[in-house]
Amino acid sequence: EMLIDKKSYALFVIDRAEAAYGIATGKRIHVQEHLVSNIMGKHRQGGQSAQRFERLIEEAAHNFFKRATEHASSYWLPHLENIQAVIVGGPGATKDFVVKNDYFHHEIAKKIAKATFDVGYSNESGVRELVENAGQLMGEIELDAERQVMNRFLEELIRAHPKATYGEAMIKQALTQGAVDTLLVSEGLRGNIIQLQCKKCGHGREEPWEVRLTRQQEFPSCPSCGASGDSIKELASHSIIESLSQMAEESNSEVTYISIDTEEGSQLMQGFGGLAAILRYPMM
Ligand SMILES: [Zn+2]
Structure with a gap:
């Protein structure tokens, strides 16, 4: 268990294929978990309509967003009072979709920074890139x-x-x-x-x-x-x-x-x- 001090930032990166989250404290970045969705591996079955396939994909995406945000929320909640802000990033539009559609726990949602950030990947290196890209914002928040x-x-x-x-x-x-x-x-x-x-x-x-x-x-x-x-x-x-x-x-x-x-x-x-x-x- 890492020491969480007064100036911590919750970090979250996501796209439709993967997600990762963690926390930054001072100059240390801890990535708690990297999750992979099964959406990309899905292929349309014979006899399955395009519409039905589309619906299954959307359902799988929803379940993945829900799983990733729930894991992250329950990791951050015990440290909530020390978290200055929740910073969200990712390579595409998924990051904004997840923020706008209230996937995060409502107490976490209150702390989400207004801006989201573009990063290359939604994995451990994406979390690190997020800290670099959001550095100025983190300074302003402090x-x-x-x-x-x-x-x-x-x-x-x-x-x-x-x-x-x-x-x-x-x-x-x-x-x-x-x-x-x-x-x-x-x-x-x-x-x-x-x-x-x-x-x-x-x-x-x-x-x-x-x-x-x-x-x-x-x-x-x-x-x-x-x-x-x-x-x-x-x-x-x-x-x-x-x-x-x-x-x-x-x-x-x-x-x-x-x-x-x-x-x-x-x-x-x-x-x-x-x-x-x-x-x-x-x-x-
Ligand atoms: Zn003297």
Whole structure:
């Protein structure tokens, strides 16, 4: 069983000969099943009218569409709340026929992306091609979901008793109390909080000297004596995102990472220190 995380996409490709479905999570694509119809192998029997043969073919097609969509629906349903969208593709018109004629479970149908995508085959490689072709759409859906959660936070914040808070200290307090429904973490916060000390003058011994750095960045020089390089010693280091996500997990809070690519995302980073939360109850 693969780990299904917050940003998953249900994938489905189909034509009259075959179908395949799976799920994409982050950069991983899992193809769960490849189904083959028996329509193409059917030949008109002696004495069978063309009309009757046509009807049998349509019935077989209907049964195949039903079987493939039912298999896919029951695979996705347990993960529904983590599925951002259902993306459908295929080489021909069957993909649109299946979407328009309500073959999918009604809860799945609500999440089907408006656009369908052309791919070469309705097999495992078709599922992979679907992810490539739908990449831009998936990016837009993600940014849209981020905007929605940021707007929920901002709307809450202007109420008299807001179920919302922000800033590292308040967020930590809310997480400890189990008050956080959804934690919003800016991707601008990636990196580590590192506690430093200067070996030359002792800066950082009395009062903690903390800096926020990525692993690739060098330590700054001492603000008191200007020493640098080997004179600067690391005392402790922690990833702010990691420790907060762990606290969130312990209190069953949802975590949404917000990129800095949207207006709302840059507002989170600039205006709220990169950390905000929608709460289960008002704290102020
Ligand atoms: Zn110093």
